Amino acid sequence: MPLAFVVWITIQTGWDTVVELVFRRRVGELLVNTLLLVLLTLPLSILVAVTLAWLTERSDLPGRRFWAWLAVAPLAVPAFVHSYAWVTVAPGLHGLAAAVLVSVLAYSPFLYLPVAAQLRRLDPTMEDVAASLGHGPWRVFLTVVLPQLRLAVCGGSLLIGLHLLAEYGLYVMIQFDTFTTAIVDQFQSAYNGPAANMLAGVLVLLCMGLMGGEVLLRGQERYARVGSGAARRAAPAELGRTTLPCLLIPLLFAALSLGVPLLTLGRWLAIGGSRIWQGADIGGAIVQTVALALAGALLTTLAAAPMAWLSVRAPGRLQRVLEACHYYVGSLPGVVVALSLVTITVRVALPLYQTVGTVLLAYLLLFLPRALVGLRASLAQAPVELERAAMALGRTPLQAVRQITFRLAAPGAAASMAMVALGITNELTATLMLAPSGTRTLATEFWSLTSEIDYAGAAPYAVMMVAASLPMTILLHIQSKRAAGR
Template identity: 70%
Template structure:
């Protein structure tokens, strides 16, 4: 259902026949614009640096062989890892949700559990076992194992909500199982696939620690190296500009693939549960697939951490340091997750209820910052606070704003998918019963999208738990998170001392991952 830029056509007559004014977008639109302006601060910072250094110097920094090499590396990583994640996630989601796979619930949880293992711990584990593992192949392998749950979660939730009547109708018309899947089921998973693929793609563009361990150069690793080793700000900012161009290309592909279709089901009765497909002789190969995925994505990290803990003994458990790091991490993760989710609500609502060119531009600006490395976001905020808001420099407020900007795409994608499945007709019905527009919105769409909001908060908290570069630059003095402590020890090749922090990060992430799993089932109506 399309809407204009000024109002959404959900006007309803008030009791007594007097027409009620339609729900205006003024407040929601204003909030979305304000959040978008904040999200554009890092881009403004890069443009400001470009103007400062001049066009001639900027073009010389961009059009050089090193940039071409990094572009090839980054694009190969995207083109190999994202489709691999999509194929693996769809296969696993289908097997756990639509077949008689033994232990399907346990396997479904094991498909989500890799989210509890930070990406750089995945690479830390693999490099510990296979020291020679490096390059593009290593980057793709570890990326798929670390990030495929971002696609599995929305795909499995969407798959469970599909009405099997459409599949039955296609089968009755003579289509075989594969034809039904590709012509009926897969198109209905488009929104979930696009959202999940966008998240994975943005993570690959912005990831740092994972690729440092496997010694694979991307734009992000090069940018951080420029800032931290040579302090070459202009060169790093020009690399960030190319990275933004990559983000625009990714957003364009996602928008083109997503389309404007409607995904909510409105009709008499409820969708019945589908009949589980019998695997028969394929049961054992399917079980082996799940076992292999669990062993590679969970077994390797847990084995590595356990091995280093055993080698280090009790002396690696420095409880005073660990306790302080755990407290700092909890405060930052909870505060950042709440702020990012609140900031995402206006944009996610506009994305579904009022799609249009302006809305997509605003949404793209919010996604764009998610592709920037944390160090670029941090430097933009450092420049802003030092020059104009000095009292806010290295304060809790500044680091929380940085987290909000960096992880806003996670919250928007989660909320967008949830709001898309809340029919606008419910808002109309509430207004027909006399509710004011905002009350109608709150009592219907907002409540129905609560699982998506909770899932978004968990996703943001997981990201903050693993964040490195922005935390180093923006956190108040004396702040030492679990990720910073792990990175400091692993950078010294003291893998045994880093192991307790890796274990605690995984243990702290498990409840959030379980929450994601539970909320994804609620979003699917189970």
């Protein structure tokens, strides 16, 4: 629907106007900004996530479990709250460097989780064999361990890339222009539909390029095995004299990704005092946020399940096209998805305009990639041989998939639901445009107050968003460990 909406506007606009709107200097500037953001953020996020995962899962780092929790905890802080905190601490922090810094801090946990889970499942005998052939620790990691992390790294990187293309609030606060911020500005300032939708079309092309790169890097290799490999766990690598420098890595990450937001929120709460805690307003926002998050997470995960199964069990050209259809909409800003649904409901199904059903449909479209990545990785580790064995014992194909494959993938499904619920809790633009009158979520209330430069008044809503997201973050971490058989 969002793609059809963009195409329809393009046809109505006419080719001459399209060329005029797309091939102009401003679009080139936005393209450079967006590409630099992605090209700088992804490698840094991979470096941070893989380093933290190895330190917490495969080394003798003191307090590994504690640091593992702190590596995941930034997921509980919405991206625009990260930006709000850093702008408060350093008002002059703007531009590309600020965008990359805050993006890495906010989104690296999306990569840490699958990489850490995959490290737990690796068969240590493969590394032992490589070491017995004379390879040093670094060469063993680069030639044996890192290639086995490819699926986790590719999936997590794709997820982060989609967030970078679609994020709005984070980059508005630090005054860094991307296609998303330009699209929203067009609609808010002059409601210039054609110009904004031409920008959205370029954004869709960027998403397609990102997905194509992920497919090429992912390859066709299988990642499942029957059995759990070696009975023992890999022996933790001894850090020795490097223990203290290695401790500084998770400590610095925790200080920047958690310390700055929490200290900033504490400061504004202290400045605001008791006057900023409006019990009825905050309580109503919490109830509505949780209800929408749970309903949207269940609906989105159920919708992603068939595509995730096809992606693993029936790969091919048609499957890749269908999978791309699930992914591309995740790169669109919420405002484009919302406007497409507004147009459709107003012109075709007016009774659905500004209803909860329309809001949930928007969440489904926006967060399908989150559910699909988690389910796909989980299903990829459920051996197809078990399905065949079940069918040989008299189960129908549907029964084999339901009773064997999806049961094994249940931890991944729970993790996917948690990831979707996290996104819905912090979603802003689609909720503002599509929710029924009187709907007040934590995110919309926070944004309204920060737009009025009432940072103290916005602090309680930010705290409540963190508090609402924290249980889902904990569940995500726990299910990640269970999915890895630990």
